[in-house]
Amino acid sequence: MIAYRLPSLGADMDKATLVEWVKQPGDKLERGDVVAVVETVKGAIEIETFEEGVLERHVVEAGETVPVGETLAYISTGKEGAEESSEAPPPISKEAPTTKRKVTPAARKCAREAGVDIKRAPAGPDGVVDLAQVEAMIAAPAKPPGEEAGETAAPARRTKPGLNLAAMRRAIGAAMARSKREIPHYYVASSIDCTVLKTWLETENQKRAVADRLLYASPLIKAAACALKEAPALNGFYEEGEFKPSSRIHLGVATALRGGGLIAPALHDTDELSIDVCMAHLRDLVARVRTGRIRGSEMSDPTATISILGDDTADAVAPVIYPPQVVIIGCGAIVSRPWVVNGAVEPRHVMTVTVAGDHRASDGRAAARFLNSLDKFLQAPEAL
Amino acid sequence: MKDTYDGVDLTAEHARELAHQMILIRRFEEKCAELYGAEKIRGFLHLYIGEEANAVGVMQALAPDDNIVATYREHGHALARGLPASEVMAEMYGKAAGSSRGRGGSMHLCSADHRFYGGFAIVAGGLPLAVGLALADKMRGEDRVTCCFFGEGAAAEGEFHEALNLAALWKLPVLFVCENNGYAMGTALERSESDTDIHRHAESYAMEASVVDGMDVLAVEEATRRAVSKIRAGEGPYFLENRTYRFRAHSMFDAELYRAREEVKEWEKRGPLVQFKPWTIEKALLSASDYEEIEGEVAGAVADAVAFAEAAPWEPVEDLLKDVMTPAEAKS
Amino acid sequence: MSGVRRITYRDAVREAMREAMQKDERVFLMGEDVGRYGGAYACSKGLLEEFGEERIRDTPLSESGFTGAGIGAALGGMRPIVEVMTVNFSLLCLDQIVNNAATLRHMSGGQFSVPVVIRMATGAGRQLAAQHSHSLENWYAHVPGLRVVAPATVEDARGMLWTALQDPDPVIIFEHAVLYNEEGDVAAEGPWNVDIDRAAIRREGDDATIITYGGSLQKTLKAADALAEENISCDVLDLRTLRPLDTERILASVAKTHRAVIVDEGWRTGSLAGEISAQIMEGAFFDLDAPVERVCTAETPIPYARHMELAALPSVEGIAAAVRKTLRR
């Protein structure tokens, strides 16, 4: 018998409220099975078990709030040290298949793209970790729009999203205050001519069926990720008094929740994604944010964040950095502006991009370098 | 037919043997045509009906130890060489008791005991092989003749030229027997050969050649005996052109658009049995009742062969890869 | 929707040759028994009467001779269709095809062109035993300088010849012997010519990709039908061209389904299936969710007996089992 404890899901997460038990006493557990849904400041998150066995009994009930590490339930694993359980452990067949664990390339790729740790994926009886296993582990993402929403993998788990908006607002407020207090923000902005981007997008979308059309956010995010590569001082975390640059780029996309509240889940290895894959992830991400179904892993490690105000909003935005990140990129609306082109003034579609940086980790020159390469990338959208 | 044939002992017993073999081939093949219709025999089936005198006549002049290389029209040659009718029929059925364990079928009858190296389905494919067999015998000092059968169609193949040249160049003990039945599948001889006198090809390799009436079994035996004695005397290869005719289609798929019915009728009048039977009766070698007796024996043999083939087992699928390569334990 | 006609594969081949000869006087047909006999598979029946002996040329049994002559005539400005009765006999003219037809353009520094089309029947399945049952498409698909196609449908049999004849380079067309009696639809009116560059998806599916060509297409589609009942949906990809392979489409399908089974009547070792499997490994490795499976002919000379021949050849059940294996079912 072992205790199943509330796992930590993020650097600044100290407790959570149990929303719903997915596994009931007596249910069999496989490695990677989702056991419960908990409400955290960042939204409803599914927590899973890495032990195989049977769920004996719940300790914490729905609605209770418990700190990280608190025992939520007991699992009988049938392994040694199970002296409390009376009946004999199920006989483990002598020649337990010691098949070597084999992960298929497709499974590895899927895990990498979804930003989950492949080591957490359960292997099948033949020791093989394939696509199906990884996808099961990731928990069925909300069906892409157009399919019956009701048909998620486990109808029983379809609950009204347990988003407690008030708690959400409080949490964001606390984080912002801490960010403002501790992070010496500096701001560097520049206006970028997005006419090439807009025309490329229009011609591209004409060629595409409705379901494959692109929004400018997708090439913009990809361009930003590529620009971050050329400004490494902006991509990473500031922890225990020092800046730790990140070799990989997981760009968090600030996504507004209706009725207030802001989540910035990450697109993993954003610089390596094609625009189409980026768009697909974006749509999937937004759909899941709307339904409150966000994977634990996505919340925990964006290496930088971008906030896109979108059309008919405001010209510029200087957002607040999400600790422990060291940058947030604010993109204003694309508006028509007089613009000097080879000496003559003509109307161009212009967007104001503001880099809010953490002065402990970088300075204006790094931000300026970022803005210049972002501009460069946005002038050749087809190459992204 | 002539009155006498050099080197051929015209005894009643010999005449009976020739008659028996030709009738066996004829009835055996008629049965095959019937069994093909009943889908017992599948794939290709090339009948020898009309040409029986060639195989029977030539085999008489060969020793049991000589080598035989034949073509896909080989039932007559196999039976005349002594392969049991039951094993040949079982092979036609594809049974494991067949002469090639059911793997070769009608075109690839093989028997090591009879030094019958099989039918070859690629036209002229057997000729270089026969030259090789003769080369081995010559190098090992064996007093053996390799007899290679082929049709006049083979004369147009490159291998025909290359094989004849090698045999002549190295004076190898090969008897080339060209069964010229006038048609290479659907193409008449005059439409495929600039010079339709096939045996004259041999002159360009300084190889002795002669033509023989392929419808007269005794003439064939006579010519073969003369040729074989020259070969055994070390005079090098010999080329025999047997002028003959097949009464049936090239194979079971053939609508015979390429020849007229009358032509077939004409040749049937000169068929090997049509000539041999009255000749032997007139020479008082055989009587009409002898022929009835022979027909009875043959009918029994063919019926036994069919029964044997019907009852014989199929090869087990597990043996699919058996004998692709020589098994390890068999390697000396 | 213009009307369609239902004809046999054999009719399609004949119509294609007839149309080619009507449209281009440089085109002529040469091969064993193509004239009087009407073709070993009756594909040229009636052509001798229409076009005469000059353009429908019966040849002696001299494969190397007349194939070489066909290559020479192409070199000399004609557009010959050489019918080598079956791939089994083509071994006799392999030298002419590989050393002359495939090589001349390159070896002459681009001066000479060999616009010859060589048609061959291929494949086993009719109990013709080892020497008449070969499937050696991969030998020719190995040779740079050749284009190799395998029309698996009546429509392709009708449409590929004209395109092949326009090609300045030698094109080998493999017609599987079991297909001649197959019936299929072709457009009532022309033009009938089809491309010889792209593979075709004959059936859509997401769970696995089955790649095949020529005479194996029908048994592959039957396997896909059987699998559909176990709700396994397969992309069935008909290669159509064996050289050059339409690698792009192969990889696109495998990227979608993550699983690949290749059905090839050649012997497994050194097969076309081996080449395709390597290309998948090179181009779609990260999309593979299971090893690529190959369903090929057992490595033995084709036996005569029916049950042995069937055991040797790729079977519907063998294909289905291979797909299930990729799905670990």
Added chain:
Amino acid sequence: MSDDELKELVTRALFEVAPDLEGEAIEPEESFRDQFEIDSMDLLNFIIRLHEATGVDIPEKDYSQLTTLSGCVSYLGARLKAD
């Protein structure tokens, strides 16, 4: 398809995109953006739903006509009659 059926279809498509709006009354003349903070991504998902439900292919230049409930109903009604 009648206007009522179209209205039902559009509403269902909207709630599928934004499940947290389920059951809210929709002001037919007011833009979705103002009523429900629908952003461009939601709008795209919404239009894909309309396309799949009605089969009408909606070019990008027509998006502006689909920002209100009544706009959608009249646009789709016209397009369905036309095709």
